[in-house]
Amino acid sequence: MFIRLLVIAGMLISQATFSQEKDLNLPDLGDRVSGVISLEQEKLLGQSFIEQVYAQAPLINDPIIQEYTELLIYRLSESSQVEDRDFTIILIDEKSLNAFAAPGGVIGVNGGLFLNADNEAQLSSVLSHELAHLSQRHFARRVLRGRDTNLASSLVMVSAIALALVSNNPTAFMTGPAALAQQQLRYSRIFEREADRYGFNNLITAGYDPHAMGQMFENMAKIGKLAGDNPPEFLLTHPVSSSRVSDALNAAGQIEFSGGKKNTINFEFIKGRLQARYVSLPPQSAVRYFEKLTQDNPTNENQYAYIEALKSNGSFAQALLRLEELLTKYPKNLILNMAKSEIYLADQKFDKANQQIDKVLNISPGNYPASIIKSNVLSAQQKTIQAEEILRELLISKNNDPHLWMLLSEIQRAGKNIVGYHLSQGEYYLLLGDLENALNQFQLALGLSANSFQTSELIMTKIKFAQDRLGQKRGL
DSSP states (O other): OOOOSSOTTOOOOOTTTTOOOSOOOOOOOSHHHHHHSOHHHHHHHHHHHHHHHHHHSOBOOOHHHHHHHHHHHHHHHTTSSOSOOOOEEEEEOOOSOOEEEETTTEEEEEHHHHHTOSSHHHHHHHHHHHHHHHHTTHHHHHHHHHTOOOHHHHHHHHHHHHHHHHHTOGGGGGSGGGGGGGGGSSOOHHHHHHHHHHHHHHHHHTTBOTTHHHHHHHHHHHHHHHHTTSOOHHHHHSOOOHHHHHHHHHHHHHSSOOOOBOOOHHHHHHHHHHHHHHOOSOHHHHHHHHHHHHHHOOOHHHHHHHHHHHHHTTOHHHHHHHHHHHHHHOTTOHHHHHHHHHHHHHTTOHHHHHHHHHHHHHHSTTOHHHHHHHHHHHHHTTOHHHHHHHHHHHHTTOTTOHHHHHHHHHHHHHTTOHHHHHHHHHHHHHHTTOHHHHHHHHHHHHHTOTTOHHHHHHHHHHHHHHHHHHHHHHHO
16 A cells, blocks of 8 residues: 655666566566556556646646656556556656655656656666556555555545645645555665566666666765755655766676667757746846756757746847757757747737648647647637637547646636536536535536536536536545
8 A cells, every 4th residue: 555756766777677588577467466456446546647637736837748648657557567558647746856656557757757867868767667566566566565455545545645746745644534654655675676677677668768767866866965964855765876876887888788869959948947936046146047957058958948937038139040040050959939829829910820830740640749839829810619629639638637738728718608607617627526516616606507408418418427526436
């Protein structure tokens, strides 16, 4: 009855752990484990976890960053041992270094993980480790070892874990009933070694530099040294020793694999986008800071961060000028082309914003971030019906995205579609696990739809669903 949130600094590495054997000696994850906690129950636990994180944690509602992260994790999963790739990927708006995996295919990533990774290979080394915890069903196997198969107890534990994550305070685990199982919150040494081995092999199979994991450890060790007497909580819980760093690098040097991808342009732009997001300076000071940074070190990420700072400061002409310089080098890059539309939108040049984002959608039809930008442009032009249609199209495949439902509700309210507004708000609250507010929104929608039998029937179905879930929740 446990889950591990602060996993990335606790990898116990040995050369044997990372050996490139053809037979990975996968443990038997068959009937014995599923008899204790089924995949369906893991999904239920994961859903409870997701609801609490959505309801309380600060989230990065940036479709460009979300799309990049999702595509990277799905690409890595193709060379992993994960069979069920129905992931829920959550971006936590926190600049500390952290990532986590939860039952039911939940993967969470702090914005700070990008900032502390030098390249995409290092970021991928952490994500591959998380995928290994999911593929080896470490949560279910820990339940098996603990001999506690009570689903309600597991839900209590999930609540405590979500609280610790939301508060960025692992000591929250010690409150309430979760204190009884505090020592079970961390994966065992065996599970960590498994995740190290399969994560490392996954990283290499995906085509990345095998040295990236050891290099990421070096970054973590530097963070600990710079923090002095007040290191981050994850380093206190899982210290990164010099031997672990050297073991990881030595293991990478001994395998028969040369080269490997280290970085991508898109990682550099995403990191720059997050650098601008987390800079602790007023807009004008941020512009001066990134201008100096770009002059001293004109990397792609620094140039992109400078552009974002200019946009936030309202210096749209300068931002476009700098962006055009990057577009000259990378004319087909979708992130840069979407950023251009974002600048036009912020400058209220809606026709230019629309033309620019249409270019992206012609190249990549249905692109998630581009579609949201297109919807925002149409909404700014008061074309709310078209904007609503775009979001509804996205919701066909992203029905569990609370940010999309909130965006849709705001557009519906602007377009005076009040029934639709209350329905979308109800869906939003359902995803947050706030069943009382969801019921209230559905009931408000029902009161306004008396003249439409079809709409009323749809709303009644949603009301019954929310009532049933509320009854089940209270029953637990």
